[in-house]
Amino acid sequence: MFIEERQQAIEKVLREQGKVRVRELSEMFQVTEDCIRKDLKTLENAGKLKRTYGGAILSQDYPLERDVIDRRNYHVEKKMVIAAKAMKLIREREAIFLDISTTNIELAKLIAKSNMQLTVVSNMIDILQLLAQNPKITAIGTGGIMYPTVNGFLGSAAIQVIRQYSFDRAFMGSCGIDMMDHTVTTLGVEDGLTKKAAIESSRHKYAVMEREKFYFNESYKFTQLDALDGIITDEFPDGSVQDMLDSLGVALY
Structure with a gap:
């Protein structure tokens, strides 16, 4: 041939x-x-x-370059599975950061329906609107420059607010993993720098992402894998990926 x-x-x-x-x-x-x-x-x-x-x-x-509005209805069942797993990690009276992520929209729905007293900071408008329905949730928006494609705030003004907080847990969206150099990626620098600020301000950090993103990476690397406590996914990746994550001390949920 x-x-x-x-x-x-x-x-x-x-x-x-x-x-x-x-x-x-x-x-x-x-x-x-x-x-x-x-x-x-x-x-x-x-x-x-x-x-x-x-x-x-x-x-x-691959759907990663779609706007958030387009991605809301993509793989909804998988995102619901991930959100349910993430919800089990949250404890009463914690301070939480929810990053711009259509998976985090599903997590916000669960938090809004819960009976927990929480402080939740987010830079995504969809998430803040959901959390505002529950009087036991203190929902705080970062403000900053509004990016219509993600329906949220990114950049220096948002970063400045994020850095004022000490979060118990941060749940971060991702556009994929670069397995070659063990980094977590996203589409652009403004989103990446905002995510990085949230990770640096959090005690426990998790990436929330579908299984297929283990086999895809985007252009901007916003953190090393070993900076995360865990990755919450709908289905575990291949054994070789699991072994690599285990060697870095990154838990799979």
Whole structure:
């Protein structure tokens, strides 16, 4: 099989399955893993895919670049599973930070329905509107520059408010994990710097994200994995990812 034919075949597998593994492709085409990695790099340069830890996914099909308004109804059941797990970690009278995240919208719904007395700071308008329904919740907005695409506040003004607090727990959204250098990523610098401030102001830090984001990373790295206490997900990732997280002391929920 010629190189071009193999790469076309890899594209076909990607379209059918949504993601591929280097090891599996190596066995499928009877070539070395290094050969497959070169194929994936070529296809990534052509805009056909996005390389990930141990494989690749279809870059054009991944929904991370959608606005928050578009993502609210994406994978709702998975986000509800994640939110339920996160809710179990919260204790009475704690101070919580909820980052801009459609998963955190589901968590805010659970908090709003609870009977707990909490202080919750958020930079996302959707979350603040939900929490305001419960008189036992002290809901505090960061203010700052309003970004319509995320329906929330980012940047220096929001960061200044966040740094005034000492949070018991922070639940952070993510656009994916870079397994190569063990970092957590997001789309842009303003969001990344705001997230970083919240992490630095919190005793316990968690990323809330769907399983598929273990195999995808975005452009801005806002924290190292070992800075997190845990990652809350709908379904555990592959064993190799679990082993790596365990070695860094990052719990999976």
